[in-house]
Amino acid sequence: MTFRYALRFDAARIVFRNSHHASVIVGSVALAALGAGCGGSSTSPDPLSKVPDFMYVSNATGGTQLYTWHSGSSALFPGSVAGDQEPQTAAGKVVFTSYRISAANAEIFIANQDGSNLLRLTTDTHTDNQPSLSPDGNTVVFTSTRSGTSRVWTMGADGSNPTALNTGSTTDVPESAPRYSPGGGRILFSSPRTNTTQIWIVDAAGGTATQVTHDVNGAFFGSWSPDGNTIYFVDGADRTKIHNVDVTSGTVTDYVTGGTDVGDAACTNSVCLVVTNATHVNRDILAYIGSGDTAPLPILNGTPSEYEPAILHH
Numbered sequence: 001m002t003f004r005y006a007l008r009f010d011a012a013r014i015v016f017r018n019s020h021h022a023s024v025i026v027g028s029v030a031l032a033a034l035g036a037g038c039g040g041s042s043t044s045p046d047p048l049s050k051v052p053d054f055m056y057v058s059n060a061t062g063g064t065q066l067y068t069w070h071s072g073s074s075a076l077f078p079g080s081v082a083g084d085q086e087p088q089t090a091a092g093k094v095v096f097t098s099y100r101i102s103a104a105n106a107e108i109f110i111a112n113q114d115g116s117n118l119l120r121l122t123t124d125t126h127t128d129n130q131p132s133l134s135p136d137g138n139t140v141v142f143t144s145t146r147s148g149t150s151r152v153w154t155m156g157a158d159g160s161n162p163t164a165l166n167t168g169s170t171t172d173v174p175e176s177a178p179r180y181s182p183g184g185g186r187i188l189f190s191s192p193r194t195n196t197t198q199i200w201i202v203d204a205a206g207g208t209a210t211q212v213t214h215d216v217n218g219a220f221f222g223s224w225s226p227d228g229n230t231i232y233f234v235d236g237a238d239r240t241k242i243h244n245v246d247v248t249s250g251t252v253t254d255y256v257t258g259g260t261d262v263g264d265a266a267c268t269n270s271v272c273l274v275v276t277n278a279t280h281v282n283r284d285i286l287a288y289i290g291s292g293d294t295a296p297l298p299i300l301n302g303t304p305s306e307y308e309p310a311i312l313h314h
Contacts, residue, residue: 048072051273052271141187151175186201198219215236262278268311274296
């Protein structure tokens with residue numbers, strides 16, 4: 001199912017509308033007609049062209065399903081059904097959580113990015129969710145309650161050898177939201193092992209984890225920069241900014257500002273996709289064009305809730 005957009009002009013903005021959602025592209029999109037009327041250059045780059053292809057979750061049909069976004073158009077991910085969520089991609093594959101088997105028990109699935117070769121990876125009665133795929137596509141890191149508390153686990157991309165990852169803490173300490181580094185040698189995750197939720201890093205093979213953030217309000221929605229040198233995160237109290245912490249020095253800077261209840265950052269070297277209203281029901285996806293951007297570009301901001309963007313890594 002591909003959604004086709006009707007285009008209308010409204011002063012300095014362009015509005016794409018369909019029955020699935022409305023996306024508003026504000027400000028600097030330059031077309032000849034707008035440029036001539038406003039004295040601008042007709043050759044100015046279209047900021048929408050900088051937004052990479054990505055997957056996301058939407059409840060447009062009632063239940064949560066996976067969608068792909070490409071050059072301003074959205075389409076239902078082939079084979080996605082109600083209950084699918086938490087997509088992550090690497091090596092031409094997508095791994096995701098789904099309640100398609102049971103509404104009471106999350107399981108993990110993998111497929112090619114065209115939807116082919118769908119495979120169920122977990123069959124445990126405990127909750128298995130929040131998967132992330134290694135850059136080579138061979139290993140999945142995820143969280144599981146198999147030990148009684150949500151902890152970080154790994155398994156083969158065929159579901160083989162599920163193993164609790166040693167992170168240096170006792171198994172009663174909760175862990176969540178693991179993500180492979182771009183190089184595949186490290187894994188970040190969240191844990192309240194120092195009384196507030198912070199972001200930690202551990203070798204992909206396991207070992208003693210290192211605390212990366214020391215935010216008094218806690219640090220959430222951790223994700224890697226493309227070069228693996230920094231981690232984006234959101235402060236537990238001030239959700240108007242995406243912060244950036246250097247994993248070596250621990251230095252924290254503001255990457256982008258001007259948001260409202262932001263989270264779920266997914267970034268390339270030039271664009272950060274961010275969810276606004278991230279802790280509420282009606283979530284939308286925005287794009288910050290480069291570090292320091294204070295006026296994010298709305299990408300998906302209609303009636304359905306759209307969230308959990310995952311850049312497509314082929």
